[in-house]
Amino acid sequence: xxxxxxxxxxxxxxxxxxxxxxxxxxxxxxxxxxxxxxxxxxxxxxxxxxxxxxxxxxxxxxxxxxxxxxxxxxxxxxxxxxxxxxxxxxxxxxxxxxxxxxxxxxxxxxxxxxxxxxxxxxxxxxxxxxxxxxxxxxxxxxxxxxxxxxxxxxxxxxxxxxxxxxxxxxxxxxxxxxxxxxxxxxxxxxxxxxxxxxxxxxxxxxxxxxxxxxxxxxxxxxxxxxxxxxxxxxxxxxxxxxxxxxxxxxxxxxxxxxxxxxxxxxxxxxxxxxxxxxxxxxxxxxxxxxxxxxxxxxxxxxxxx
Numbered sequence: 001x002x003x004x005x006x007x008x009x010x011x012x013x014x015x016x017x018x019x020x021x022x023x024x025x026x027x028x029x030x031x032x033x034x035x036x037x038x039x040x041x042x043x044x045x046x047x048x049x050x051x052x053x054x055x056x057x058x059x060x061x062x063x064x065x066x067x068x069x070x071x072x073x074x075x076x077x078x079x080x081x082x083x084x085x086x087x088x089x090x091x092x093x094x095x096x097x098x099x100x101x102x103x104x105x106x107x108x109x110x111x112x113x114x115x116x117x118x119x120x121x122x123x124x125x126x127x128x129x130x131x132x133x134x135x136x137x138x139x140x141x142x143x144x145x146x147x148x149x150x151x152x153x154x155x156x157x158x159x160x161x162x163x164x165x166x167x168x169x170x171x172x173x174x175x176x177x178x179x180x181x182x183x184x185x186x187x188x189x190x191x192x193x194x195x196x197x198x199x200x201x202x203x204x205x206x207x208x209x210x211x212x213x214x215x216x217x218x219x220x221x222x223x224x225x226x227x228x229x230x231x232x233x234x235x236x237x238x239x240x241x242x243x244x245x246x247x248x249x250x251x252x253x254x255x256x257x258x259x260x261x262x263x264x265x266x267x268x269x270x271x272x273x274x275x276x277x278x279x280x281x282x283x284x285x286x287x288x289x290x291x292x293x294x295x296x297x298x299x300x301x302x303x304x305x
Contacts (some may be wrong), residue, residue, distance in 0.1 A: 001283045003041045004052060005289050010038055017236065035233035037286060042278035043234060043271040062269035063089065069276040070226050070241040076280075077200065078214045082224070082243045088253055090240040091264055093197050093225045097161065098124050099261060100223050102244070104191050104250045105158050106129055112152065113161040116168055119160050133157055143172035146180045153188040160185065162194045164211060165202060172206055180257060182211075182218045183290055191246055193223045200231040202284060203291050219245045231283060232275040237268035 012020050019034045022216070038044070050056075067087045074080050090096040100126065101111060111125045112133040125132045133156055135149050162181075165172045173181070185192055192211065199208040212219040224243040229235040244250045253261075275282075 003038075003285065005285060007035055007036050008081060011092040033230060034235060037233060037289075039233045039271070040275050040279040040282040042282070044273035044276040045100065046270040046286050047267060050267060051166060053175075062266050062273050063263055065273045066239065066241055066264070066269055069273045071243075074210065074226065075274040078208065078210050078213060080213070082208050086245065086250060087241055087243050088250075089263060090242060090264055091238045093195055093227050093229070093240050094120050094124060095261075096223070096225045096240050096242045097121070097193050097195065098128065098247055099253075100191075100193055100244075101125070101130065101159055101161075102128050103249060104246075106292050109158045110152075110156040110159045111159045111161060114163075114166065117161075118163065118167045119304040121163075125161070130159075131156075137166070137169065142169040144173070144181060145178055146177075146184070149181070150184050153184050153190060157188070158166070158263065160190055160192045163198070164194060164196055164213065165198045165208070167195075167198060172202060172208070175209070176215055178211065179211075181215050185221055186217050189221070191221055191223070191249070195223065195225045197225065197227040197230045197240075199226075201287070201290070203287070203294065212243060221246060228272045228275045228279075232272075232288070234271055234275060235270075237264065237271045239264040239268045 013025055015021075017034065019029050023029055040046065042096070048081050066089055067084050069147075071082045071084055074082055088096075090099065091131070098109060105111065105128075107129040108131050109128045110133045112135055113121050113125070115134050115136050117134075122132060122134075133152055135145055136154065138145050140256075194210070194211040196210060199210070202208055210224055212222045212224045222243075222245040224245070225240060226242065227240040229237065229239070244253065
């Protein structure tokens, strides 16, 4: 079976997931970040092989391949080498964010984010009993309010929740913005949890540079969160890998029993590894189609203005 970009509405309406069961058939849902394209055939074949063999027992080889699959993917895409020994597996990007945030802070410590924001970020801060420090992005270009960030970082912030590219605005922070942001992070010794799960979905010839690629001083203060969920439409795989640049966080994580934070299932790991190892051709086609879709929508909206 080859990868297909065909969208079958009957198939979508038969899906049992959140996106296609919340509303009536007359409504095309766009409230959650699931693609309507089928995931890569490599992921499908990896799962099909397990199902055909009725291979539902203990199986750790795919889980063991998650970290090298991710670090190889990051190196091939961004040229950044991340030590596998400094990486940790989680079941989702929010799982990683919450675990690291709680380990590094105490109740009422300040956790900053840049709004508008993906609402689970704010919910994670508040449900953990931490103080939410909202720093709205400037409406002109959705850039960081550097002056406000610097002022609050002096005494009120311990952790920053960062998203590059930004969700929900789609803004890709420039090298200048990142340099100014990083200077403040270093000066005030902040920990940054950088959600980069959208990094592969970038248009217009632009490219993503991981926050951890901006020098050793920055990398030592960054937890980079990765996942195949957005890139390859695998949110249900419940798989995430993080690079823990901050040594104290690695030490705190290693102090917990091996299974304390849980692990992805062998099925989720198999689908994720297959995507990172063999999904590049699928992604190239998807990006081309998404780019065309975006341009079509922009032209349609402009005709109505």
